[in-house]
Amino acid sequence: MPIIKLSATERRRVSAFFTCLILAVCAWIFSVLSNTYNYTVKEALNFKNTPQRRAFHSLQSDTVNVTVTGSGWEMLFSRMNNKVKVFTVDLNSLENKSYIVLSTQLDQINNKREIGQQITGFIPDTLYFDFSNRKVKRVPVKLITSIRYNKQFSQSDNITIKPGYVIVNGPASVIDKLTEWPSDTLKADSVNETLNTDLGLQPVKEGNLSIYPKTVRVNVPVDEFTEKTLLIPVKLINNYNYDDVKIFPQKVKITFMVSLSRYAETDEDFFEATANLDLWRNQGYKVLPVVVSKIPWFCKLVKVEPQNIDFIVRK
Incomplete structure (x- = not known):
């Protein structure tokens, strides 16, 4: 039995009060999130126009904190989205100096971004690079496999990889230590016929290295x-x-x-x-x-x- 017994008129008034309260809160939240704010997010660097005569090595992380101007909605969604965005930095000036000032490229970076996601600053604003002699080397591809065969089926002949070598370009100090380049893992289950597929190579971990080609053709004879x-x-x-x-x-x-x-x-x-x-x-x-x-x-x-x-x- 309820402690407070309300009449029909009083119940209508209470219901109207809470309805108005909820609508007011929603309107306030909508108003707040519609305002413009400056907030900080982490974004990854992508380099273009890399120096052709000198190999480089970045002396800081491949991500920077950027200050972005956007609505409260965009700030909220950026906090909910774990995917790191990427912006492109032009390294053309590294031909004659060893650092890049990101703020000098702010306009060209923002030209490729949405209107509500404009960058206003970077932390750090200056990227420093170390240089060494560039070297090119041809190394064999190392195939990584995880293959499970059907009963009484197995590899019946040598695996062929085309091309069997990749061209690696980068600092001599790094290139001299390379003896092979690993592929992505070739995974297959319940195999009962020959495998013939394109397979990617593991990506470079340093921004000053490059490989060519990035995929190979793998043939695994099965019988x-x-x-x-x-x-x-x-x-x-x-x-x-x-x-x-x-x-x-x-x-x-x-x-x-x-x-x-x-x-x-x-x-x-x-x-x-x-x-x-x-x-x-x-x-x-x-x-x-x-x-x-x-x-x-x-x-x-x-x-x-x-x-x-x-x-x-x-x-």
Whole structure:
């Protein structure tokens, strides 16, 4: 049972009061957010017209704090949006000096921005650069992969990358340390056929480096694999004294996985099995373990039968 019982007329008055209060608050918020304010946001730098005769290295972060003039609505939305905006800085004057004053480019920067997002200042306003000799180097592409194959499917031949090299341009001190350039990760799941795709290269982390090209063509041959069994002779090694040694058995059975496309051509000549007589001479082994010392890269060994062989040394 309510403590205060209002009549119908009083309830209408209370409802009208709160309605007016809410409308007044909304009008006040709308009025406040419609005003113009100066506020600070972080924006990233993008360089153009970089020096061709000198390599450069920025001595500060690739982002700066900018003071922006805009409405309260724009300020509110900028706080809610985590995406960092980018503005372009012209480095043409670095041909004869080692710093850039951002405020001198304010007009051309604002010409490319929306009317309600005009910049009025930068922190810091001056960007300083370090210079060194520029060098060009050709380095191989390092492929990064994360591929999962369907059951009984796998890579069946060498991966090809076209082009296999990239041209890196930048300071000699950095270029001399480069031996390869990594790609983005090639990701694929449940693969059961050859992959043929364009793949991007990892972007440069320094503003004074450049690479060409920025993408490569990658071909990953994929085929179905099956088991195959062969009998191959065992070769005795480290028989320094040319002893008369008989081994039993003289051949072992190896089982391996091979792609269907190479099944017919893969024979005994692709493999070699050895037994080391030094294990008897130096360590007193009674039987010699069999080691498959030669196997094609496109095959995967499953098992060897038997794993050990008997032998007789005749004096």
